[in-house]
Amino acid sequence: MTQTHVAGSSGEDALDRPFTPGTLTELELGAFRESPVSDPEVRATDPKTREFVHEWRNASYNCFSSGHKFCREVCPVMQVSRNESWTPTAFHANVVAMEQGELEIADVAADYVNCTQCGACELRCPNTLFTGDFYRFRTRTVDVVKAVRALAVESGIHQPQWQSWNARTDERTHEPVLGDVPVSQEHVRDWAEGLDLAIGGESILFVDCEAAFYRTSVPRAVAQVLQLAGYEFGLMGEQWCCGGPAAEMGYVDQARRFAEHNLADWRATGATRILVLDPHDYITFTEDYPKYFGAEFDLEVVLVVELFAELIRTGRLTPSVSIDRTITYHDPCRLNKRKGIWQEPREILRAIPGLVFNDVDHVTQWSYCSGGGGGLPVEKPEMTAAISANRLERAAALDIDTLVSACPWSERPLGEAGDGHDIDVVDLHELLAESLGLTVGGSRGDVGDRRLGGGGPA
Amino acid sequence: MTITAERVDEVVAALRHVLRADQVLTSKADRYNRARVPAPFPVHRWADRLPDLAVLPESTEEVAEVVRIANQLRIPVVPRDGGTGLTDGAVPLHGGIVVDVKRMNKIHEIDLANRTCTVGTGINMLKLNEELARHGLIYPDDPASYPCALVGGRIGTSGWSLIGARYGHTRDLVLSFDHVLPTGEIIHVGDGIGRKITKSSSGYQLKHLFMGHQGTLGIATRATLKLFPKPEAELSPFWAFDNYDDAYACTGALARAGVATFAGAVLFDEHKVAYLRRDDEAYIPQPKDVRALVCAVMYGYEDEVRPAGRRLMRIARDHGARYLGDEISAGDWAARHDRYATPLHGRTKAGQVVPMSWHCEDASINYTNLPAVTREWHAVVAGLRRKSDVFDDWGMFAYTNGSTGADYLTEIDVGIWEQQLDDRAWELWVRAKRDLAGVSLSHGGSISACHGSCREGEVDLVPDELGRGFQVMLDVKRTLDPNNIMNPGKYLLDRAYEPPEART
Numbered sequence: 020m021t022q023t024h025v026a027g028s029s030g031e032d033a034l035d036r037p038f039t040p041g042t043l044t045e046l047e048l049g050a051f052r053e054s055p056v057s058d059p060e061v062r063a064t065d066p067k068t069r070e071f072v073h074e075w076r077n078a079s080y081n082c083f084s085s086g087h088k089f090c091r092e093v094c095p096v097m098q099v100s101r102n103e104s105w106t107p108t109a110f111h112a113n114v115v116a117m118e119q120g121e122l123e124i125a126d127v128a129a130d131y132v133n134c135t136q137c138g139a140c141e142l143r144c145p146n147t148l149f150t151g152d153f154y155r156f157r158t159r160t161v162d163v164v165k166a167v168r169a170l171a172v173e174s175g176i177h178q179p180q181w182q183s184w185n186a187r188t189d190e191r192t193h194e195p196v197l198g199d200v201p202v203s204q205e206h207v208r209d210w211a212e213g214l215d216l217a218i219g220g221e222s223i224l225f226v227d228c229e230a231a232f233y234r235t236s237v238p239r240a241v242a243q244v245l246q247l248a249g250y251e252f253g254l255m256g257e258q259w260c261c262g263g264p265a266a267e268m269g270y271v272d273q274a275r276r277f278a279e280h281n282l283a284d285w286r287a288t289g290a291t292r293i294l295v296l297d298p299h300d301y302i303t304f305t306e307d308y309p310k311y312f313g314a315e316f317d318l319e320v321v322l323v324v325e326l327f328a329e330l331i332r333t334g335r336l337t338p339s340v341s342i343d344r345t346i347t348y349h350d351p352c353r354l355n356k357r358k359g360i361w362q363e364p365r366e367i368l369r370a371i372p373g374l375v376f377n378d379v380d381h382v383t384q385w386s387y388c389s390g391g392g393g394g395l396p397v398e399k400p401e402m403t404a405a406i407s408a409n410r411l412e413r414a415a416a417l418d419i420d421t422l423v424s425a426c427p428w429s430e431r432p433l434g435e436a437g438d439g440h441d442i443d444v445v446d447l448h449e450l451l452a453e454s455l456g457l458t459v460g461g462s463r464g465d466v467g468d469r470r471l472g473g474g475g476p477a
Numbered sequence: 478m479t480i481t482a483e484r485v486d487e488v489v490a491a492l493r494h495v496l497r498a499d500q501v502l503t504s505k506a507d508r509y510n511r512a513r514v515p516a517p518f519p520v521h522r523w524a525d526r527l528p529d530l531a532v533l534p535e536s537t538e539e540v541a542e543v544v545r546i547a548n549q550l551r552i553p554v555v556p557r558d559g560g561t562g563l564t565d566g567a568v569p570l571h572g573g574i575v576v577d578v579k580r581m582n583k584i585h586e587i588d589l590a591n592r593t594c595t596v597g598t599g600i601n602m603l604k605l606n607e608e609l610a611r612h613g614l615i616y617p618d619d620p621a622s623y624p625c626a627l628v629g630g631r632i633g634t635s636g637w638s639l640i641g642a643r644y645g646h647t648r649d650l651v652l653s654f655d656h657v658l659p660t661g662e663i664i665h666v667g668d669g670i671g672r673k674i675t676k677s678s679s680g681y682q683l684k685h686l687f688m689g690h691q692g693t694l695g696i697a698t699r700a701t702l703k704l705f706p707k708p709e710a711e712l713s714p715f716w717a718f719d720n721y722d723d724a725y726a727c728t729g730a731l732a733r734a735g736v737a738t739f740a741g742a743v744l745f746d747e748h749k750v751a752y753l754r755r756d757d758e759a760y761i762p763q764p765k766d767v768r769a770l771v772c773a774v775m776y777g778y779e780d781e782v783r784p785a786g787r788r789l790m791r792i793a794r795d796h797g798a799r800y801l802g803d804e805i806s807a808g809d810w811a812a813r814h815d816r817y818a819t820p821l822h823g824r825t826k827a828g829q830v831v832p833m834s835w836h837c838e839d840a841s842i843n844y845t846n847l848p849a850v851t852r853e854w855h856a857v858v859a860g861l862r863r864k865s866d867v868f869d870d871w872g873m874f875a876y877t878n879g880s881t882g883a884d885y886l887t888e889i890d891v892g893i894w895e896q897q898l899d900d901r902a903w904e905l906w907v908r909a910k911r912d913l914a915g916v917s918l919s920h921g922g923s924i925s926a927c928h929g930s931c932r933e934g935e936v937d938l939v940p941d942e943l944g945r946g947f948q949v950m951l952d953v954k955r956t957l958d959p960n961n962i963m964n965p966g967k968y969l970l971d972r973a974y975e976p977p978e979a980r981t
Contacts, residue, residue: 076896077832080832080896081821083834084834084835085515085834085835086514086834087561087622087624088560088625089624089625091601092604092624092625101533101580101582101599103557103560103577103579104504104506106510108510109510112509112513113506113509115520118896121524122505122506126504126505126506127506
């Protein structure tokens with residue numbers, strides 16, 4: 020028997036049994052044909068908001084309609100704030116409310132500061148897990164957040180610290196990572212002092228602002244390891260900030276201008292390959308630049324972590340100096356969650372002799388973050404510090420003395436939080452360089468220099 | 478219905494004596510994001526459901542102070558925990574203060590010897606279990622919203638657990654809790670007064686009274702929970718049938734078998750399989766003659782679960798089941814249970830794919846009445862579809878409520894294109910909701926096994942279901958909440974404050 024008989028009804032039409040919509044004839048549907056459906060009305064009145072809503076409402080409705088909120092407990096901001104207004108769910112629901120004309124950009128702009136753009140929510144979303152194949156679509160909270168921030172800036176609504184940060188970046192061509200100490204074009208290569216690096220060439224090593232001016236031990240380590248492996252590379256003629264942070268904070272025109280400068284500079288010196296040591300730059304060059312320039316952007320973008328893992332695999336690098344540390348690895352969000360890169364860093368760490376490696380798997384680390392991304396430390400340093408403190412508590416439970424990261428932007432807040440636990444925060448590239456017998460030099464930032472005496476042997 | 482701006486200022490000023498500035502939220506976005514839950518929501522009437530402000534207390538004492546102030550100023554209080562409930566418990570109907578407990582998420586104690594833990598009610602079960610796993614323990618309260626629901630919401634709704642047949646439901650798993658009454662007094666309720674007592678005969682059994690009230694009797698703030706060894710083995714066989722009747726008979730036999738590790742059985746009806754086949758990406762394609770599915774799940778030690786599994790396999794085979802194999806079984810359970818896959822699109826009758834919200838309507842129905850309720854519920858949803866393409870029938874599940882197979886959480890899933898809701902469609906929906914509840918009662922069931930029953934439509938029939946018991950509810954409400962400040966408008970409890978002759 021199949022389930023076709025309806026008690027208390029005459030079984031008068033095809034709707035009384037399971038059917039696949041679209042397979043019934045008009046006759047079978049009887050009087051109950053399609054009721055008219057059309058795209059929902061956009062009730063927002065501001066033209067910029069209407070345009071934004073048209074682009075993002077269906078993506079937002081997919082989250083709104085799920086209502087699952089599985090993202091909530093993996094969100095680093097939610098973990099420390101426990102404020103439902105600052106969740107991926109709210110970031111999508113606000114768009115639905117804007118569609119309905121209930122909320123305006125001015126009502127919500129400040130809430131969107133509270134996101135590190137780590138991407139954990141997108142991975143945890145049931146929509147990403149299962150409907151992705153059907154729609155060729157995934158939950159894109161990071162893009163929604165970027166779009167709302169851009170709409171805010173375009174509408175003249177600024178967050179004070181972001182506005183000043185981007186104005187200073189624009190003026191100096193680099194982010195003001197040293198606070199009151201100005202950064203400038205004359206000093207962007209200071210980190211390379213004594214390394215005798217060329218300018219230009221086919222492969223260009225791009226060094227992000229934080230590494231170039233603050234944690235200079237990272238680019239020094241990378242450059243020296245490349246030299247040791249005999250890998251030819253040069254530095255940019257005139258390097259500007261990648262523009263990624265401006266894009267993340269909503270200053271899209273500025274981001275685009277910086278990108279145009281950098282591309283022109285690479286063209287001028289004949290570059291075909293960009294070596295990237297910072298995960299944030301890696302996102303910018305592999306996602307933003309292709310969006311700006313389309314097929315014209317034909318340069319190869321190489322992540323140094325992947326390159327080093329390959330050089331170790333093929334025997335061109337052999338770490339041999341034993342390093343007596345008990346470590347765990349912090350998966351940088353932009354590598355692990357946004358790019359799915361988590362194997363190579365572990366490969367490198369396992370090749371270093373002497374290390375005791377208390378690893379935490381990369382899926383568990385979906386809910387870990389330093390709080391250092393998405394402009395959060397610029398506008399809300401106290402929240403970044405809380406997120407880093409949360410991360411360090413988990414590290415401390417593993418009985419380790421060193422937390423290894425592979426992202427310069429994470430290392431400042433993590434290092435400050437680590438100090439309280441007597442845990443060193445060391446960069447993966449630094450550690451590899453040391454195990455290759457190199458003396459790195461440079462600075463590991465205020466906390467790192469105090470604890471480790473700069474970029475010398477740890 | 479919200480209060481005036483001056484009144485909000487007065488409330489905020491009073492609250493600031495007990496809370497910091499970052500604990501009192503008054504912005505528009507703060508309020509819009511605390512107006513809804515995943516239950517069908519009339520987006521076109523969002524503004525009608527806004528609170529006036531929200532607070533984020535961090536201790537029982539702060540909650541008590543907030544409630545005391547609200548009671549003095551006669552301002553409604555709406556408790557909000559995970560905000561994942563499906564009967565609108567956390568949706569403000571008369572504005573007021575949303576008390577959002579998410580910051581009370583500490584683990585205060587893990588008592589390994591007595592196998593209990595004490596937590597703030599703002600903690601999520603998955604996060605709690607991450608900590609308990611270090612000790613080889615588990616808190617097995619397992620709703621569909623397991624990764625995001627909070628312990629406090631489970632208490633306020635008296636939640637239902639998917640593996641309740643093995644471990645019990647929230648009411649069995651929560652031993653005791655601190656609770657703030659509508660007047661701001663703090664009480665402790667449990668079996669007797671003990672914090673870790675699992676069975677007491679002393680006094681009235683108040684624990685059940687303060688569970689499932691949907692926030693109308695106060696706010697639970699700290700709870701002591703029962704813990705179990707984290708199970709070593711999971712077995713989740715799936716079986717296919719070419720008709721509903723055989724699948725139904727098999728489900729009953731599995732549940733009645735009395736296998737100790739049996740944690741639940743799920744029956745997928747023909748509409749459900751048809752829906753999964755047409756629109757669910759997680760559905761693993763099956764031959765066309767597969768029209769109904771059954772799965773069972775067992776938890777325990779390896780040497781308990783294996784022989785138990787063999788017994789259930791035998792029972793299923795005797796009922797004409799086709800076992801789908803180990804791989805599909807484990808994968809499908811992971812998809813439906815661990816990841817809770819739900820397709821977020823449905824179709825118009827002509828087959829156009831449209832974005833839709835998944836909405837599950839539930840009831841508690843005795844085994845023998847499942848087929849009749851199943852047929853009549855589909856007829857109600859067919860009626861909706863005849864009138865509007867905003868609705869789609871996504872089929873039904875029946876889940877065992879307990880270990881003996883007496884009754885089942887019966888669920889019909891309805892796709893709703895919420896973006897298209899207008900007053901007419903909303904009215905159709907509310908009427909359908911009432912009809913579904915009417916069917917359940919006419920078959921001796923309860924309006925809800927899991928969600929609660931205080932939404933528009935269904936709530937009209939609660940006095941019918943409870944009879945004289947509903948009058949007792951009114952008496953209790955008036956006694957404990959003399960000023961009707963706790964979640965007013967829910968469960969028709971406003972009637973408690975009308976003159977006696979008007980209370981029908």
